[in-house]
Amino acid sequence: MSEAPWLTVLGLGEDGLDGLPLASRQVLERAEIIMGPPRHLSLVPDFGAQQVEWPVPFADGLPILTGFRGQSTVVLASGDPFWFGAGSVIARNFEAGEWAALPGQSTFSLAAARLGWPLESTQTFGLHAAPLTRLRPHLAPGLRAILLLRDGKAVTELATYLTDTGFADTHLHVMEALGGPRERARSVSLTEALLGGFDHPVCVGLEVAGGGQAFPRASGKPDEIFETDGQITKRPIRALTLSALAPQRDEHLWDIGGGTGSISIEWLMCDPTLSATTIEPREDRAERIRRNADALGQDRLQVVHGTAPDALNGLPLPDVVFIGGGLSSELLQWLHTTLPSGTRLVANAVTLESEALLAQWQDMLGGELLRIELAQASALGPRRGWKSAYPVVQWSVTL
Known part of the structure; x- marks a missing residue:
């Protein structure tokens, strides 16, 4: 019979022991x-146990906790530790038999009950340790969301952010210390929220309204949401490229020749389990990719300033590779000999030389070769005509 866990992650509400079941x-x-x-x-009252404050940043507490191995230890967390809480971090860093969890009532459940919102159709965000820009891809009139925030000042920061993004008519339901004797709930406009006066712990219910730009759910986001110097995969080509990349849960992308970062950023927008690394040889463009990723809520994008294939050494291996710039025989050879079987590769080419290179490699390795020709209506004297863009040749293959 295995030994009982020495570590318990216990969800605690604002009512302290009053809200705890007997087992907890x-x-x-x-x-x-x-x-x-x-x-x-x-x-928590004094039961005679040694009390240890968890340090900031959170990661600094893990070595301290490890030092208590073998002693009966309780880690206190808010509500449900596995809903934007400490539970998942504990589970990743300790063996399954070492720990147990006793969740309490989540802040999201309490907030939904106060507001009368069905949780199954309400989005939830843990922004107590994440930037407010995580909201950006989701902002649209009619959105209902419940947010955990860092502290009372973050409510004012949220009101400023929503105003700046064009959703100034959004209504906030600010709830402080839910479930405890200090509980307070107020419904305020963004203008009222800017006055501050909110206390920690705090969560906010959003009813989004206003004329801000809502991003479409389909691939091929509008070009204008990206800061660019002109080096960008345009919207129709980007939509076809994302379709060819075919992101699936938990996959990692290498975006080689990132340019503006539009491909890797849209890749990340497809699913929160996806990850990506973009490689860009120009420092100014690498910095621009970083700004785009942060502004569009994809701060988890890894940006590498360097030239492939040299910059690829040491990076976590991808499931999918996109080549949007820097295409060469040397790069394709490196990818072919280095990456494991089953890795998907998509490459776009515009010049005659790069087209010929893709045709050569498609002849060797197979896959699908696609020529994309687009034309857009534009003025032609007093009338209109078709203005053709440079054709793009796209090669898709599974190595």
Whole structure:
């Protein structure tokens, strides 16, 4: 029979012990060490256990916690530790048999109950340790969302951000210390929210309204949402390229020759489990990619300033590779000999030389070769005619 876990992650509400089931209370009473943020520790009476404050940044607490291995230890977390909480971090860093979890009532459940919103159709965001820009791809009139925020000042920052993005008519439901004796809930406009006066812990219900630009859900986001110097895969080609890349859950993309970063940014927008690294040889463009990713809520994009294939050494291997710039025989040979079987590759070419290179490699490795020719209506004297863009040749193959 295996030994009982020495570590328990316990979800605590703002009502302290009053809201705990008997099993959770008994675990606290038997603990040798109780570790958590100062606010959580203040909600627990002195049972004789050693109390340890979890440091900031959060990662610094893991070595301390590891040092308690073998002693009966309780880590205090807010509500449900596995809903934007500490539970997933504990689970990643300790063996399954070492820990157990006793979740409490989540802040999202309490907030939805106060607002009368069905959680299954309400988006939830944990922004207590993430930038407000994570909201940007989701902002659209009619959106209802519940947000966990860092502190009371973040409510004012949120109101400023929503105003700046064009959603100034959004209504906020600000809820402080839900479930505890200090609970307070107010519905305010963004103008009222700018006055501040909100206390931690705080969550906010959003009812988004205003004339801000809502991003389409389909691939091929508008070109104008990206800051660019003109080096960008235009919207129709980007939509076809994302279709060829065919992102699937948990996959990692290498975007070689990032330019503006539009391909890797749209890749990340497809699903929160996706990850991406973009490689860009020009420093100014690498910095621009970083700004685009941050502004569009994709701050998890890894940007590498360097030239492929040299810059690819040491990077986590991809599931999918896109070549939008820097195409060469040397690069294709490196990818062919280095990447594991099953890696998908998509390359776009515009020049005659790069077209010929793709045709040569398609003849060797197979895959699909596609020629994309687009024309746009434009003025032709007093009338209109078709203005053709440079054709793009796209090669898609599974190595």
